[in-house]
Each structure stands twice: as C-alpha cells, then as structure tokens.
Amino acid sequence: MTAPADLSVELGPLRLPNPVLVASGTFGALMDKVLDVHRLGGVVEKTVTMDVRKGNPHPRVWETPGGMLNSIGLDGPGLEGWIKKRYGQVKDYRCRLLLSVSGRTVEEFAELVRRLDELPRVDAFELNISCPNVSHGLDFGVDPRRTEEVVRLCKAATRRPVFAKLSPNVTDIVAIARAAVEGGADGISAVNTLRGMAIDWKKRAPCIGAVTGGLSGPAIKPVALRMVWEICSALPRTPVMAIGGVSTADDALEFMVAGASAVQVGTANFVNPETATRILDELPGKLAQAGVSRIRDLVGTCTVKAGAKAAGAED
Numbered sequence: 241m242t243a244p245a246d247l248s249v250e251l252g253p254l255r256l257p258n259p260v261l262v263a264s265g266t267f268g269a270l271m272d273k274v275l276d277v278h279r280l281g282g283v284v285e286k287t288v289t290m291d292v293r294k295g296n297p298h299p300r301v302w303e304t305p306g307g308m309l310n311s312i313g314l315d316g317p318g319l320e321g322w323i324k325k326r327y328g329q330v331k332d333y334r335c336r337l338l339l340s341v342s343g344r345t346v347e348e349f350a351e352l353v354r355r356l357d358e359l360p361r362v363d364a365f366e367l368n369i370s371c372p373n374v375s376h377g378l379d380f381g382v383d384p385r386r387t388e389e390v391v392r393l394c395k396a397a398t399r400r401p402v403f404a405k406l407s408p409n410v411t412d413i414v415a416i417a418r419a420a421v422e423g424g425a426d427g428i429s430a431v432n433t434l435r436g437m438a439i440d441w442k443k444r445a446p447c448i449g450a451v452t453g454g455l456s457g458p459a460i461k462p463v464a465l466r467m468v469w470e471i472c473s474a475l476p477r478t479p480v481m482a483i484g485g486v487s488t489a490d491d492a493l494e495f496m497v498a499g500a501s502a503v504q505v506g507t508a509n510f511v512n513p514e515t516a517t518r519i520l521d522e523l524p525g526k527l528a529q530a531g532v533s534r535i536r537d538l539v540g541t542c543t544v545k546a547g548a549k550a551a552g553a554e555d
Contacts, residue, residue, distance in 0.1 A: 245524035252426040256281035263506035264340040282336030292318040297449035307457030350393040370407030370432035384419035391423030401426035427479035457507040461485025472499020489522035
C-alpha cells in the first residue's frame with residue numbers, strides 16, 4: 241500500500257499540516273460556513289488596525305482581465321472591535337491562525353502586536369507593510385531601513401513568529417526582504433497587490449472611487465513568481481509564503497518549486513470559496529505523478545542555467 245502524501249511544511253518555527261492558507265482580506269465571516277476551514281494549513285485574518293476605519297469611497301472593487309482591482313482601504317472595527325466581534329469566531333479554528341496588522345507608525349505596529357499577543361490561540365503575526373490602498377500603506381515596505389525598524393520592534397513585542405508582507409511596488413524586493421530578515425523576521429509573505437487603475441473612457445473617469453487600487457489574481461502571478469524566486473534564491477534559509485494568482489494545485493507547486501514553503505489563496509476565494517480545499521485535494525495526485533512523497537522535498541528545486549542567479553543573490 242502506498243503511503244499517503246506528506247503535505248506538512250515548516251515556516252521557520254511554525255509547523256503547518258499542509259502548505260495552503262487563505263490570504264488576509266479574502267476570508268470573511270461567512271467563509272467558514274462554506275469552506276472546511278479546519279483542513280487548511282492556516283488562516284491569515286483581515287488586517288487589524290488600531291482604530292476603526294471606514295475604508296475608501298465606493299466603488300472599491302473592479303474586475304479586470306485576469307484579475308481584480310480592489311481599494312477597500314483597510315476598513316474594519318479597530319483593535320478593540322476586532323477582539324470583541326471577530327476573535328470569538330476564529331479562536332477555535334483547528335488550523336494555524338495568523339493575525340495581519342497595520343499601523344500608521346512603527347510604534348503603532350508594535351503596540352498592535354503587543355496587545356494581540358496577549359490573546360491565546362494566536363500562532364503568528366503578518367506585518368502588512370505593503371497595502372497600496374491607504375495613505376501610509378507603503379511608507380514602510382518600500383524603504384529597507386523602515387522595514388527593518390518595524391520588524392525589529394514587532395519582534396520585541398512577541399515571542400510568536402513574525403512574517404513581513406512585502407510589496408511588489410518596489411525596484412528591488414530582495415533588499416526589502418533582506419532588511420526584514422535583519423530586523424528579525426521569521427519569514428516573508430510575498431507579494432501584496434500591484435498598484436493599478438481602470439478607466440471608464442465613456443464617463444472620462446476612473447472606475448475605482450479612490451482612483452487607483454491593488455491588482456490581484458492570475459494577472460500578477462508571473463510577477464509574484466519572479467519575486468518569490470528572487471527572494472528565495474538570495475535568502476535560501478528564509479521561509480516564504482507565496483501570494484499572487486494561486487488558484488490551482490499547479491500554481492501552488494510552481495511557487496514551491498521556486499522556493500516558497502507555503503502559499504496563500506486570495507482572489508480565487510471570490511471566484512470559488514472552496515478553492516483552497518480543492519487545491520488540497522489535488523496536491524496528493526500531483527505529488528504521485530512526480531514520484532514525490534513529501535511536498536517539502538519540492539521546495540526550491542527549480543533549476544536554472546549554469547551561471548544564472550537572482551539579482552542580489554549571495555555568492
């Protein structure tokens with residue numbers, strides 16, 4: 241009898257039963273009524289902010305060829321509201337629970353982590369230093385010095401693992417990833433959305449209320465794949481969670497072969513809320529076809545021509 245596929249993975253100190261998570265902002269309160277959330281490797285909660293946020297003006301979402309623009313603007317109930325309204329809904333999930341946080345200042349990031357760290361049943365933090373849809377969203381994620389600073393202060397505020405979520409809206413993502421690691425990050429989430437725009441030429445006006453939004457979905461997958469490969473090639477000992485157009489088991493495995501240890505399903509959840517568990521169902525068959533019994537044995541196995549290496553890779 242063939243042994244079942246081993247889908248377990250490790251993200252630094254964080255061990256997951258499988259490499260499939262759902263991304264922050266794409267998994268709402270009703271999703272666990274449709275999706276068997278307990279089967280997942282983990283859930284990354286919608287970003288928690290210190291204060292209540294109303295978000296950006298409507299329209300906030302616009303479908304594009306191969307993807308979606310969103311400009312939600314981190315709307316939410318704030319820290320106290322999240323603890324009162326949402327924490328009770330997620331604390332009993334039998335999968336890893338990662339809390340995404342976003343602060344207006346470095347100190348606010350650290351305070352959010354410190355306050356949330358007091359809650360039981362939190363497995364890790366994801367620092368959203370890369371949201372393109374709020375005024376301060378990219379202040380930290382485009383500057384290596386500020387990236388290092390926010391990660392360092394957040395690490396000092398918790399004993400739990402900390403992952404920095406990086407922006408693709410930069411010239412050199414390896415420099416930002418390296419700064420996060422130097423600040424003490426246990427791993428990297430890559431990548432957030434690409435800043436984009438849609439225009440209704442008949443109305444001579446933008447389609448998004450805030451003018452621009454973050455592009456996600458299959459359209460950004462080649463960019464995300466390249467950036468994940470660059471980070472993993474330059475920092476091979478740093479665990480990476482890949483985000484960007486993951487909608488099939490093949491997508492997930494492409495990112496893992498590029499070096500990612502896990503993937504987050506985002507935009508595909510809006511197309512089919514059961515996408516993540518469908519990927520889980522498909523993975524054992526894909527591994528069997530490849531003659532691989534442990535999915536972690538595929539991580540970082542992408543081969544390139546002799547002499548080729550990612551920009552910024554260490555010799």
